[in-house]
Amino acid sequence: MRDRRLLALVISAAAILVFGVYGVVAAPGAVVASPSPRSSPPGDHEESGDPDTGTNAVRAGEPPTPLPASPPPNLITLTPATPSPQSGPETTATNYLTAWQGGDLAAMTGMVVDPPADFGVRHRGFDADLRVSSISLTPGDLRRHGEDEAEMSFNGVRQVTGLGDWPFASVLRLEQRFGVWKVRWTPETMHPSLRDGGNVRLRETEVRRPATLTLEGVPFPRDSRAGDYFTGLGDTVIDLRLEEEPSGQVLLDSPLPPTSGTKTTISQPVQAAAARALDDVGQPAAIVAVDVQTAQVRAVADTLGGKQAFSGLYPPGSTFKVVTAAALLRGGLTPESPVACPASYTIPNGRSFTDSDGVDHGSVALTTAFALSCNTTFAQQTYERLRDDRLRAEAADRFGFREKPGLSSCRIQPYGSPDELGxxxxxQNSVQASPLCMAEVAAAVASGVWRPAITTDEPPADSPPPVPLDEGVAASLRAMMGAVVAQGTASQAGLPPDTAGKTGTAEVADGGDHAWFIGYRGPLAFAVFVRHGGAGGKVAAPIAARFLNAL
Known part of the structure; x- marks a missing residue:
């Protein structure tokens, strides 16, 4: 009987225990242990509780640690999910600008309403084409337009390589779709110039920044034909600019470096006129122009090569008759003095001289003989009046025909026979001169003072001193050179009014005649030389006319 009561008591206790456990497990809000994603391998147990596994290690000889009253962090309570509040338009706009500034095109695309298929390509291409290295964006004020539309103004600054900061202002337009605010993107969102199919282009232009400048502080004209005389004429820099299309408006331009080239005595317009006057000349040629009062070189256009316009030695032909006439005037002749101008003249017991036109002009005034360039007249008058070496002295002492420091070259030797003197x-014979030397001759007539040509503000210390001409001689030479243009060998060349000059045709043994024309007009004296060009009046004088008419 006692055994039955004991058995019934055990069964009752077991039933109560089973129903109690069932109640705990089945009750709502019950807590269960979550399996650890980082369980330790067998045999590798920590000495203390592992928070990642949610289990407590058991040391040998110690009772198990009881469960805590509240569940550990790795236990999940099953509760209903609560939706997060929807972001407003300001948050969307700010997030979009943040993603744009960080170059996160994927995030930007996700915030755009119906983004175009080439959304990322447009952004990348715009930055690449314009060499944008970075962008910074600053949100502005948000304005709502009803419940589902808004817009936010913003300012941006792009950093353009080679140009620097490129600021701009634009607008983000936003709309709400299905409870979500997004950007309504158009190309002008990137920049206002992209509105209505517009575009922005990066233009590169080569700008001349030479090391040597003209008198005016500007570059020499292109193809100046002066490169042998001055260095650094072709130096350039690249001008970068952003231009809006199709308007052509310049949005950003690179500041050009300050002009720091060395100024010369060359005048830009005079040099340009000289260079262009030689454009269609088939033979090697040169034009040199100097200031009448200072003898500063204002232009040198040279296709002869090797600085021959300054230092080359060529027979000057009849242009040298300016010097011969000066010696004759100093010897007693006047511009009105009658002289013979036959078709030919023979020095006693010597050679014969002829004129190119083959005409016997009879007795004429010295001015007429000069205008017609009568070889016979000047050979005869020199033989009769200048046999005491006065021709060489005139040339050397008053017109620079001697060995001397300076830019120009010219010379005359003592004659050995009457033929050589004539x-x-x-x-011809021993007389040789560079184009610059003959320009000095023309400038001496115009100003009344011979000066050595210079390319500096002041003559160098070793420069020959100025040589005044006799006032009467200089005035007579001006009248005679004016007659050459008015009715003489240069009258058909198209020279502008108030030009005075002298033609020259020099015979040479190694080819055709050299063509010359020297003269002056206003503040400029000049020489034109064409190697093996032919007759001075037909070749060199028209080139001088192109030069002067372009000024």
Whole structure:
């Protein structure tokens, strides 16, 4: 009987225990242990509780640690999910600008309403084409337009390589779709110039920044034909600018470096006129122009090569008759003095001289003989009046025909026979000169003072001193050179009014005749030379006319 009561008591206790456990497990809000994602391998147990596994290690000889009253962090309570509140338009706009500034095109695309298929390509291409290295964006004020539309103004600054900061202002337009605010993107969101199919282009232009500048502080004209004389004429820099299309408006331009080239005495317009006057000349040629009062070189256009316009030595032909006439005037002749101008003249017991036109002009005034460039007249008058070496002295002492420091080259030797003297008188035999030397001759007539040509503000210390001409001689030479243009060998060349000059045709043994024309007009004296060009009046004088008419 006692055994039955004991058995019934055990069964009752077991039933109560089973129903109690069932109640705990089945009750709502019950807590269960979550399996650890980082369980330790067998045999590798920590000495203390592992918070990642949610289990407590058991040391040998110690009772198990009882469960805590509240569940550990790795236990999940099953509760209903609560939706997060929807972001407003300001948050969307700010997030979009943040993603744009960080270059996160994927995030930007996700915030755009119906983004175009080439959304990322447009952004990348715009930055690449314009060399944008970075962008910074600053949100502005948000304005709502009803419940589902808004817009936010913003300012941006792009950093353009080679140009620097490029600021702009634009607008983000936003709309709400299905409870979500997004950006309504158009190309002008990137920049206002992209509105209505517009575009922005990066233009590169080569700008001349030479090391040597003209008198005016500007570059020499292109193809100046002066490169042998001055260095650094072709130096350039690249001008970058952003231009809006199709308007052509310049949005950003690179500041050009300050002009720091060395100024010369060359005048830009005079040099340009000289260079262009030689454009269609088939033979090697040169034009040199100097200031009448200072003898500063204002232009040198040279296709001869090797600085021959300054230092080359060529027979000047009849242009040297300016010097011969000066010696004759100093010897007693006047511009009105009657002289013979036959078709030919023979020095006693010597050679014969002829004129190119083959005409016997009879007795004429010295001015007429000069205008017609009568070789016979000047050979005869020099033989009769200048046999005491006065021709060489005139040339050397008053017109620079001697060995001397300076830019120009010219020379005349003592004559050895009457034939040589007669040939010297018309710019042949020992007489040789560079174009610059003959420009100095023309400038001496115009100003009344011979000065050595210079390319500096002041003459160098070793420069030959100025040489005044006799006032009467200089005035007579001006009248005679004016007659050459008015009714003489240069009258058909198209020279502008108030030009005075002298033609020259020099015979040479190694080819065709050299063509010359020297003269002055206003503040400029000049020389034109064409190697093997032919007759001075037909070739060199028209080139001088193109030069002067372009000024």
């Amino acid at each position: 040939s010297d008188a018309i710019g």
